[in-house]
Amino acid sequence: MNDTPAIKLRKINKSFGPVHANRDIxxxxxxxxxxxxxxxxxxxxxxxxxxxxxxxxxxxxxxxVNGNKVTIPDSKAAITxxxxxxxxxxxxxxxxxxxxxxxxxxxxxxRLAGGINRARGELRRLEEEYELRVxxxxxxxxxxxxxxxxxxxxxxxxxxAEVLILDEPTGVLTPAEADHLFKILxxxxxxxxxxxxxxxxxxxxxxxxxxxxxxRRGEMVATRKTAETxxxxxxxxxxxxxxxxxxxxKPAEPAAPVMEVENLTVTDSRGVVVVKDVSFSVRxxxxxxxxxxxxxxxxxxxxxLAGIRRATSGTLRINGETIDLGTSSLDAADMRAKSxxxxxxxxxxxxxxxxxxxxxxxxxGYHRDPAYSKGPLLDLAAIRKNAVAExxxxxxxxxxxxxxxxxxxxxxxQKIVLAREIERDPDVLLVGQxxxxxxxxxxxxxxxxxxxxxxxxxGVLLVSVExxxxxxxxxxxxxxxxxxxxxxxxxxxxxxELGLLMAGVEDERNLxxxxxx
Amino acid sequence: MTxxxxxxxxxxxxxxxxxxxxxFLVSGLVVVLxxxxxxxxxxxxxxxxxxxxxxxxFTLFYxxxxxxxxxxxxxxxxxxxxxxxxxxxxxLGGLGVALACLALDRYVPWYVTLPFAILGSxxxxxxxxxxxxxxxxxxxxHVVITTIMFNFIASSLMVYLLNNALKKPxxxxxxxxxxxxxxxxxxxxxxxxxxGFGYAPVNLSLFIALAACFLVWLVIWRxxxxxxxxxxxxxxxxxxxxxxxxxxxxxxxxxxxGGLAGMMAINEIxxxxxxxxxxxxxxxxxxxxxxxxxxxxxxxxxxxxxxxFGMLYQGGAELxxxxxxxxxxxxxxxQGLVIxxxxxxxxxxxxxxxRLFTPSQxxxxxxx
Numbered sequence: 001m002n003d004t005p006a007i008k009l010r011k012i013n014k015s016f017g018p019v020h021a022n023r024d025i026x027x028x029x030x031x032x033x034x035x036x037x038x039x040x041x042x043x044x045x046x047x048x049x050x051x052x053x054x055x056x057x058x059x060x061x062x063x064x065v066n067g068n069k070v071t072i073p074d075s076k077a078a079i080t081x082x083x084x085x086x087x088x089x090x091x092x093x094x095x096x097x098x099x100x101x102x103x104x105x106x107x108x109x110x111r112l113a114g115g116i117n118r119a120r121g122e123l124r125r126l127e128e129e130y131e132l133r134v135x136x137x138x139x140x141x142x143x144x145x146x147x148x149x150x151x152x153x154x155x156x157x158x159x160x161a162e163v164l165i166l167d168e169p170t171g172v173l174t175p176a177e178a179d180h181l182f183k184i185l186x187x188x189x190x191x192x193x194x195x196x197x198x199x200x201x202x203x204x205x206x207x208x209x210x211x212x213x214x215x216r217r218g219e220m221v222a223t224r225k226t227a228e229t230x231x232x233x234x235x236x237x238x239x240x241x242x243x244x245x246x247x248x249x250k251p252a253e254p255a256a257p258v259m260e261v262e263n264l265t266v267t268d269s270r271g272v273v274v275v276k277d278v279s280f281s282v283r284x285x286x287x288x289x290x291x292x293x294x295x296x297x298x299x300x301x302x303x304x305l306a307g308i309r310r311a312t313s314g315t316l317r318i319n320g321e322t323i324d325l326g327t328s329s330l331d332a333a334d335m336r337a338k339s340x341x342x343x344x345x346x347x348x349x350x351x352x353x354x355x356x357x358x359x360x361x362x363x364x365g366y367h368r369d370p371a372y373s374k375g376p377l378l379d380l381a382a383i384r385k386n387a388v389a390e391x392x393x394x395x396x397x398x399x400x401x402x403x404x405x406x407x408x409x410x411x412x413x414q415k416i417v418l419a420r421e422i423e424r425d426p427d428v429l430l431v432g433q434x435x436x437x438x439x440x441x442x443x444x445x446x447x448x449x450x451x452x453x454x455x456x457x458x459g460v461l462l463v464s465v466e467x468x469x470x471x472x473x474x475x476x477x478x479x480x481x482x483x484x485x486x487x488x489x490x491x492x493x494x495x496x497e498l499g500l501l502m503a504g505v506e507d508e509r510n511l512x513x514x515x516x517x
Numbered sequence: 518m519t520x521x522x523x524x525x526x527x528x529x530x531x532x533x534x535x536x537x538x539x540x541f542l543v544s545g546l547v548v549v550l551x552x553x554x555x556x557x558x559x560x561x562x563x564x565x566x567x568x569x570x571x572x573x574x575f576t577l578f579y580x581x582x583x584x585x586x587x588x589x590x591x592x593x594x595x596x597x598x599x600x601x602x603x604x605x606x607x608x609l610g611g612l613g614v615a616l617a618c619l620a621l622d623r624y625v626p627w628y629v630t631l632p633f634a635i636l637g638s639x640x641x642x643x644x645x646x647x648x649x650x651x652x653x654x655x656x657x658x659h660v661v662i663t664t665i666m667f668n669f670i671a672s673s674l675m676v677y678l679l680n681n682a683l684k685k686p687x688x689x690x691x692x693x694x695x696x697x698x699x700x701x702x703x704x705x706x707x708x709x710x711x712x713g714f715g716y717a718p719v720n721l722s723l724f725i726a727l728a729a730c731f732l733v734w735l736v737i738w739r740x741x742x743x744x745x746x747x748x749x750x751x752x753x754x755x756x757x758x759x760x761x762x763x764x765x766x767x768x769x770x771x772x773x774x775g776g777l778a779g780m781m782a783i784n785e786i787x788x789x790x791x792x793x794x795x796x797x798x799x800x801x802x803x804x805x806x807x808x809x810x811x812x813x814x815x816x817x818x819x820x821x822x823x824x825x826f827g828m829l830y831q832g833g834a835e836l837x838x839x840x841x842x843x844x845x846x847x848x849x850x851x852q853g854l855v856i857x858x859x860x861x862x863x864x865x866x867x868x869x870x871x872r873l874f875t876p877s878q879x880x881x882x883x884x885x
Binding site: 335351352360364365367 | 735739740741744745747748751752754755757758759760761762
């Protein structure tokens, strides 16, 4: 074995406008190892990897691959150097077959036939060597996400990647799929491939990596051997202070139901039934969590309850009033008027208007409130005063209501949404992915607020794909799979059991029988 | 790289000026190719449009038209809609003005007719925008397609009406009778003789246009409706999340847009022509798109851009008179270049300017 590092970065700097995304980054990645890079959102991990993969050019600094100083002007150059990347959002053509996707951009010639046949043989070899089994003729759109990700890995290997960068690979996977991915990574390592794993999940780092580097605010703050560190130490390094990994809360004292959903069915615009005959209730003073792999109907459920999406049938009882969701034409404003607030799953797409100032976003959805009007005009003074109060209470930084929302960090943007929705004192709060893309410091803050809502006697419905978050916050956990609620557990739910439910083990009885046998 | 990264004065001042400079530079090359001196041409153009009272009067008259059509496009922009039907909406607006004037001009003074003319023009323009708006809002038919089709329908409809219903009996001209004084807005030359506007048709509509600018600003940036329009335009999904009705927003915005376009006819019909005639819009509706782009969809920007295009129209006419080599067509080429650089190539200089401004900002960040 030679000891030349697969990748060596020396004093990498990269700025975007006033933001210094990477500052004097040094990194040494040993050949044949799994090297984790962990850091909060906005710490500069993705920028660093984009420099390595040729999406960005470093302002200063050297990249050394296999002992040779190189420049990487584009991703083609990175591929030539044997660097492959598996993106967080897959770069696949949905209606192409696996094979076609693999050769896309590496077709060899104008005529496809030769390339395809060569690729078929090569794919078979890769499958055997790395246990990466996928049907080469299946269409991408028919494959579950776990297999789609496998295709991404195959794409990189087909291009003879020696170094594989995986950017937040487990975000869309069930726990079981994640475990399988880790097995694949281990096989790849044993075959001498080098793997760079970008994640913000401490548990994954501990489970799979050999070495871990921690980034904070654009700087590389530490590199540790995984065996010689702990989750607590890493968390502290990431945030720069010690953090509570667990949510502190008293047992719930639920009262009467504030929201009851009965037989809710939702069909999406393609005619697919995405929510199937779902019934549940949320009581005052409890947090009900909906666990599930992304894409199993949770988003649609949340949007329907919030008045954004139409239901096919079903009823909603909120504060004693019964609404037939199948026939009513209530929109989001009407639902707000019924004291239901909504923190949407995707704050960029839905929760905020990024080109607006902070104070304008602080009234989005509540702009018809008479408190913000003076005659026919908006009362800007009152709106700004309210915004400043929220900024102070939620420690939103920078504390400037005039700043464009796009210029706030993810955590602060989420606080803007949360402040707006919680401060109107709703009876029911719908929350989707409250901490997606949010740094650890802000996660702690957001979780505390949600528990406060509960303790104030409000009903909270929480949808999250982060099982840890669901388990930490929820007093009851409902598991959704394929549009149905397939199980209900208490706050002490067992992770493995939830994982099985999320993966669609048909129903409870099967699960119990399976466990008994 | 969003606009948010640039200081406002760069976004709203420097970039439009650079685009303009580029347009004039290319135009200058064209003038050189023809064998004329570009500096002389510029001198003639500026003198012809701003050098004497009557020239200024004509410039402001054209600018009045552009303010209306520019505002029309800008209001739609704020809701993310591209109304390129200003041409047809203004044409129909002319019908509204003419009906009011024909009905009232013999009985009442102009200031009684005026509110009806404003109402009539806005109502007709808005009505002409309503069907495309409704189709967009409920069926998703793209307003770009439908409004442009409605321009053709408007054109045919007006020809039919002028020939068959509105024509003066016994006349060969497809136009209405000339309005009496009760259907004519006072010329500014009569109100302010000292300004020396001479025979320039600039009239009271200029002030109506400026008032419209203020009202548009007020509605878009200071009312709930404006908040909803801007929300919908910036992020339709977030607007729906906020309980803003897409159908209502699209329809109301397009009605406002069509109404503003229709009001252009007050200047042209009641202010200058004093009769309704064929094809009086002659492209003002389309130039309004360039005006709105160049003016960054903001009323102040639109006033500035309107004056610029007014200068091009008036100065261009003078130029082709003084330099026969530079024909009327050449003036249209120059106007086209300004539209090209200010509108279509609006983003050409932006990346370079962002690069230019980044290092200095990084230095300040480091110092801080």
